[in-house]
Amino acid sequence: MNEQRPSLFDRAKEVLVGGVNSPVRAFGAVGGEPVIIERASGARLFDADGNEYLDFIGSWGAMILGHAHPAVSQAVAEQAAQGTSYGLTSELEIELAETIRSALPSVERIRFVSSGTEAAMSAIRLARGFARRPAILKFEGGYHGHADSFLVQAGSGLATLGIASSAGVPAAFAALTLNAPYNDARAVERIFATRRHEIAAVIVEPVAANMGVVPPEPGFLEGLRELTRRYGALLVFDEVITGFRLAWGGAQNAYRIQPDLTVLGKIIGGGMPVAAYGGRADLMKLMAPEGPVYQAGTLSGNPLAMRAGLATLAELRRPGVYEGLAARTQRLADGLREAAKSAGVAAQINVAGSLLTLFFAAEPVRDYASAKRSDTARFSRFFREMRARGILLPPSQFEALFLSAAHTDADIDRAIAAARESFAALAGA
Numbered sequence: 001m002n003e004q005r006p007s008l009f010d011r012a013k014e015v016l017v018g019g020v021n022s023p024v025r026a027f028g029a030v031g032g033e034p035v036i037i038e039r040a041s042g043a044r045l046f047d048a049d050g051n052e053y054l055d056f057i058g059s060w061g062a063m064i065l066g067h068a069h070p071a072v073s074q075a076v077a078e079q080a081a082q083g084t085s086y087g088l089t090s091e092l093e094i095e096l097a098e099t100i101r102s103a104l105p106s107v108e109r110i111r112f113v114s115s116g117t118e119a120a121m122s123a124i125r126l127a128r129g130f131a132r133r134p135a136i137l138k139f140e141g142g143y144h145g146h147a148d149s150f151l152v153q154a155g156s157g158l159a160t161l162g163i164a165s166s167a168g169v170p171a172a173f174a175a176l177t178l179n180a181p182y183n184d185a186r187a188v189e190r191i192f193a194t195r196r197h198e199i200a201a202v203i204v205e206p207v208a209a210n211m212g213v214v215p216p217e218p219g220f221l222e223g224l225r226e227l228t229r230r231y232g233a234l235l236v237f238d239e240v241i242t243g244f245r246l247a248w249g250g251a252q253n254a255y256r257i258q259p260d261l262t263v264l265g266k267i268i269g270g271g272m273p274v275a276a277y278g279g280r281a282d283l284m285k286l287m288a289p290e291g292p293v294y295q296a297g298t299l300s301g302n303p304l305a306m307r308a309g310l311a312t313l314a315e316l317r318r319p320g321v322y323e324g325l326a327a328r329t330q331r332l333a334d335g336l337r338e339a340a341k342s343a344g345v346a347a348q349i350n351v352a353g354s355l356l357t358l359f360f361a362a363e364p365v366r367d368y369a370s371a372k373r374s375d376t377a378r379f380s381r382f383f384r385e386m387r388a389r390g391i392l393l394p395p396s397q398f399e400a401l402f403l404s405a406a407h408t409d410a411d412i413d414r415a416i417a418a419a420r421e422s423f424a425a426l427a428g429a
């Protein structure tokens with residue numbers, strides 16, 4: 001018997017629940033030891049065992065410039081020397097708010113918070129305070145963070161774990177969360193027809209990205225805009241992923257729909273814990289201190305995070321960034337499609353901007369029901385084959401691949417070559 005030193009993950013499990021601080025990091029759906037990261041640079045992650053990976057997780061979309069971008073690192077270092085938290089307002093918050101409003105004009109007033117969960121939860125509280133109605137309507141497979149109201153038929157980690165809803169959410173709360181199938185405005189209309197006086201808001205990911213990537217079909221978002229207006233409910237776009245990723249102006253400008261409220265996160269913090277909610281000034285002024293809806297935060301508007309966000313948005317504003325991201329994502333999609341086809345593997349590849357999901361499914365994926373028909377066992381084998389070749393995919397069929405501006409054509413071609421070998425291994429198995 002050779003005595004083995006406990007792995008870092010064994011150590012982690014002794015002190016962290018499941019060895020992680022967020023469930024999907026445990027790699028439960030794909031098997032194998034989760035990676036434990038030592039450092040990251042550009043499109044690459046380096047783990048504690050000395051492995052190098054081409055990263056398609058990108059911190060779940062936050063790292064759109066790639067890791068340790070010099071401009072972002074420098075901004076954070078400079079700010080650290082000026083103080084890391086004031087608990088009072090600084091000009092940096094004004095500047096980031098102005099930048100966001102210039103990109104998303106529907107966001108007339110904004111409130112910074114520390115996580116997407118907090119932002120979505122607060123936006124819903126505001127909607128309920130405004131409409132004086134108790135219920136919200138979301139979509140099956142949509143994810144809006146882990147606040148009680150959202151953990152009903154939710155995507156992301158819940159989809160991965162195969163749990164419809166979370167324990168610990170009282171039935172009385174869950175009853176106030178209505179669900180409709182994504183891409184089905186008529187289902188939304190039927191729900192409004194019977195429960196019009198109960199629904200404060202419809203919250204939607206304008207491009208669903210937490211059941212895998214599912215773009216909106218023509219007319220879906222327009223339908224939601226029209227129905228919410230007709231029935232006096234607010235339309236909330238959760239752009240935590242799509243904001244500053246799909247386009248500089250987010251999905252709302254790409255699809256030309258003005259929501260009443262917008263939830264942002266991930267990219268706007270440049271890898272630091274920042275999120276925000278904002279929208280029409282007449283709605284936002286219902287928030288404390290101007291109005292009666294309460295929400296506060298010790299670290300809200302944190303200066304280190306504001307600097308990281310400002311530096312990130314300044315880079316994204318340069319001409320050609322989004323065109324480059326979209327072109328390389330299309331290159332990946334084309335390569336994967338061709339590789340799957342020649343290996344005889346049934347695959348659906350959904351793309352929106354720099355978001356991509358390869359579903360192991362025979363039929364098009366347009367909602368949560370069709371996403372769930374994917375062969376998840378096949379996905380996990382594919383994940384492990386890719387990992388063995390130095391390509392790190394998100395460890396779940398129901399999470400998007402995120403490209404960054406640091407991914408080169410050569411990186412994409414390497415990923416395609418690895419996929420070709422991985423598909424062949426699946427077909428041979």
Ligand SMILES: *Cc1c(COP(=O)(O)O)cnc(C)c1O
Pocket residue numbers: 060114115116117118120143144145146205210238239240241265266275
């Ligand atoms: C990640 C995500 C959230 C939650 O953000 P956290 O910062 O993880 O709390 C909310 N909505 C969407 C669409 C997300 O992708």
